[in-house]
Amino acid sequence: MVELCEQNADGRKVTGVFIEIGDLSGVLPDAVQFCFEACTHGTLLEGATLTITRIQGKGRCACGVESPIFSYFDPCISCGGFGLTVIAGEELRVRELEVE
Numbered sequence: 001m002v003e004l005c006e007q008n009a010d011g012r013k014v015t016g017v018f019i020e021i022g023d024l025s026g027v028l029p030d031a032v033q034f035c036f037e038a039c040t041h042g043t044l045l046e047g048a049t050l051t052i053t054r055i056q057g058k059g060r061c062a063c064g065v066e067s068p069i070f071s072y073f074d075p076c077i078s079c080g081g082f083g084l085t086v087i088a089g090e091e092l093r094v095r096e097l098e099v100e
């Protein structure tokens with residue numbers, strides 16, 4: 001992720017990083033926050049502020065209803081059916097970089 005940011009920064013110093021983490025991505029925002037400082041040490045991202053936006057999981061059922069989901073095994077809120085198609089919550093991406 002740090003590498004990705006550095007590529008985007010194109011040699012400029014990064015002052016802020018905004019990332020999105022989906023609830024279903026298996027990535028813990030706390031862990032990312034914790035690693036960020038260590039991972040960015042000595043890079044263009046050193047000293048940058050990290051802002052994490054969490055994205056709630058959402059699945060679409062065969063019945064057409066979209067349900068909020070917290071795991072891959074959550075059922076549809078309308079019909080109780082399983083096997084929802086995940087349409088949100090798997091994100092792990094850099095949304096925006098602030099550069100000097």
Ligand SMILES: [Zn+2]
Nearest residue numbers: 061063076079
């Ligand atoms: Zn349903």
